[in-house]
Amino acid sequence: MINAQARLSNRFMWMCMAPVIAFLVVVSLAPTIVAIIDSLRELSLTVFTKRGDFVGLENYRDLLGDDAKFATAIWKSAMFVLVVVPFEFVIGLAIALYINHEFAGRRLLITLLMLPTMIAPVVVGMMWRYLLMPSFGLLTHYLQQQGFLAETTIFSNEFTAFAALMIIDIWEWTPFMMLIMLAGLTAVPQEPIEAASLDGANWWQVLCHVQLPFLRPLIIFAIMFRAIEASKVFDTIYILTGGGPGNATETIAVFAFRTTFIKWDLGYGAAICLVLTFFSLIVAALFYKVTSGAQGR
Amino acid sequence: MKRRHNPFLWAVPLAALLFVVLIPYLWIILASFKHRADLLSVPPKWIFSPSLENYRQILVEKGFDQYLLNSLTVGFSSTALAVTVGTLAAYAFSRFKVPAGNHIFYILATRLGPPVAYALPMYLVFFKLGLLNLQVGVILAHATFNLVLVVWMMKSFFDDVPREIEEAAYLDGCTPFQVFWLVSLPLTLPGLVTVSIFVFIFSWNELLFALILSAGEMRTMTVMIPSLVLHTGTLWGQVAAASVVQSLPVLIFTFFIQKHLVRGLTFGAVKG
Numbered sequence: 001m002i003n004a005q006a007r008l009s010n011r012f013m014w015m016c017m018a019p020v021i022a023f024l025v026v027v028s029l030a031p032t033i034v035a036i037i038d039s040l041r042e043l044s045l046t047v048f049t050k051r052g053d054f055v056g057l058e059n060y061r062d063l064l065g066d067d068a069k070f071a072t073a074i075w076k077s078a079m080f081v082l083v084v085v086p087f088e089f090v091i092g093l094a095i096a097l098y099i100n101h102e103f104a105g106r107r108l109l110i111t112l113l114m115l116p117t118m119i120a121p122v123v124v125g126m127m128w129r130y131l132l133m134p135s136f137g138l139l140t141h142y143l144q145q146q147g148f149l150a151e152t153t154i155f156s157n158e159f160t161a162f163a164a165l166m167i168i169d170i171w172e173w174t175p176f177m178m179l180i181m182l183a184g185l186t187a188v189p190q191e192p193i194e195a196a197s198l199d200g201a202n203w204w205q206v207l208c209h210v211q212l213p214f215l216r217p218l219i220i221f222a223i224m225f226r227a228i229e230a231s232k233v234f235d236t237i238y239i240l241t242g243g244g245p246g247n248a249t250e251t252i253a254v255f256a257f258r259t260t261f262i263k264w265d266l267g268y269g270a271a272i273c274l275v276l277t278f279f280s281l282i283v284a285a286l287f288y289k290v291t292s293g294a295q296g297r
Numbered sequence: 298m299k300r301r302h303n304p305f306l307w308a309v310p311l312a313a314l315l316f317v318v319l320i321p322y323l324w325i326i327l328a329s330f331k332h333r334a335d336l337l338s339v340p341p342k343w344i345f346s347p348s349l350e351n352y353r354q355i356l357v358e359k360g361f362d363q364y365l366l367n368s369l370t371v372g373f374s375s376t377a378l379a380v381t382v383g384t385l386a387a388y389a390f391s392r393f394k395v396p397a398g399n400h401i402f403y404i405l406a407t408r409l410g411p412p413v414a415y416a417l418p419m420y421l422v423f424f425k426l427g428l429l430n431l432q433v434g435v436i437l438a439h440a441t442f443n444l445v446l447v448v449w450m451m452k453s454f455f456d457d458v459p460r461e462i463e464e465a466a467y468l469d470g471c472t473p474f475q476v477f478w479l480v481s482l483p484l485t486l487p488g489l490v491t492v493s494i495f496v497f498i499f500s501w502n503e504l505l506f507a508l509i510l511s512a513g514e515m516r517t518m519t520v521m522i523p524s525l526v527l528h529t530g531t532l533w534g535q536v537a538a539a540s541v542v543q544s545l546p547v548l549i550f551t552f553f554i555q556k557h558l559v560r561g562l563t564f565g566a567v568k569g
Contacts, residue, residue: 031418120502280410
């Protein structure tokens with residue numbers, strides 16, 4: 001009786017798993033194998049003499065050995081993450097603390113605040129492009145009126161272009177941080193906070209010694225999550241600068257995209273993609289280890 | 298931590314915050330109703346005579362109704378696929394000890410990798426199969442990328458269903474499939490709807506796969522909006538109108554899934 005039921009359960013389990021396994025083989029495994037093979041070839045769609053010769057590991061040697069643009073792209077992505085994520089975290093946490101109590105219209109307020117995160121990054125890019133257009137852009141106009149901005153166009157200067165992309169990313173993703181922190185703050189038990197207040201702890205001490213330690217696992221999760229996402233930023237850069245001026249805003253994803261789908265160097269592109277996949281598997285493992293410990297998933 | 302505060306003074310920074318958050322979007326909504334001259338005026342115009350000309354131009358003349366339909370098709374198909382495949386797997390992960398389950402979980406985590414790294418291998422396959430002019434590529438790509446969201450989120454919803462309820466059903470003689478279909482799935486139906494909306498929004502908003510894996514008449518909204526940036530100058534009125542058309546459904550959906558935003562945006566890892 002028990003045995004028969006166990007057998008039935010087992011069969012049902014495999015019925016549940018079969019589609020996902022088949023799916024992953026078709027859309028994940030097969031393309032990866034194709035990409036591995038192509039990464040060993042000289043495969044460029046624009047140069048006709050370079051069609052499909054096997055070159056062994058040359059693509060990888062070029063990429064990891066002496067492609068300065070790849071190294072620069074990694075550096076740009078790292079800088080982007082290191083600037084953007086701390087800002088998003090601190091501002092997000094501050095807003096969360098500010099609205100961490102019941103009041104009328106709270107749900108609506110949170111939904112409205114989430115707008116930047118929820119709308120398509122393409123639309124975000126376009127909105128900001130319009131705001132920052134030279135002379136007639138709303139933001140450019142008022143900034144110039146106040147004397148904050150010289151007459152140059154923001155996206156033709158290497159520094160201002162990158163800074164603008166960072167500010168846009170902070171605008172786009174701070175609400176996400178706020179939302180996670182808010183979820184964490186509501187879960188903090190009230191008793192220790194009240195006890196600390198009774199003992200004469202001020203607001204800042206309660207925050208640092210009661211609330212933040214309680215939020216620690218969630219904070220680690222949120223920062224890692226955002227760092228991974230920010231390192232992949234593509235859509236807004238594609239819309240606003242396309243990686244330019246020159247390659248001033250060429251992060252890893254933009255670099256890979258340009259090499260593969262603008263220069264049509266597919267073999268080299270495949271090598272880039274596989275190196276990135278390898279990196280991201282390591283990061284995923286790390287992320288999984290840290291968060292499954294933290295979240296008790 | 299009860300602090301007394303003056304509700305008016307307390308609301309002022311919030312109003313400022315709302316202003317910063319919403320003004321770019323409000324400005325593009327305004328732009329979508331502006332005539333050409335008002336769009337490029339210096340100083341920027343807040344008051345103008347509105348018109349629906351931009352909407353007419355994109356939907357009637359530029360054929361964006363087709364791209365809107367494409368986005369819908371891709372969204373619905375990839376959502377149906379990801380939710381069906383993912384929910385079954387999530388149930389198995391939640392209720393049974395799946396052999397090598399960790400490995401499969403791990404493969405699913407590829408969602409954490411950069412999309413461009415998956416776009417190329419998929420492009421190579423679809424290029425070789427000659428399927429680039431169909432929507433199959435984009436649908437499969439979106440389904441793959443959202444699969445992990447479905448699995449993780451649905452697993453967290455199934456985990457919330459008390460085992461006692463299922464055990465009672467087993468004692469009544471239900472088969473595992475009946476327990477899943479008649480007991481657990483209906484109980485997680487609100488969760489399933491939420492997950493579906495999330496997957497749909499992510500597919501609807503996605504750019505890179507749609508850009509690479511579709512061509513010509515099959516392109517989606519997110520790919521076509523940037524195409525209104527021309528060498529001779531951007532058609533801002535049409536960009537604005539298309540952006541509003543693209544983003545309104547997202548905002549409406551967001552309002553309905555507000556309760557589950559945290560869970561959805563963190564792939565089920567944080568329960569809000």
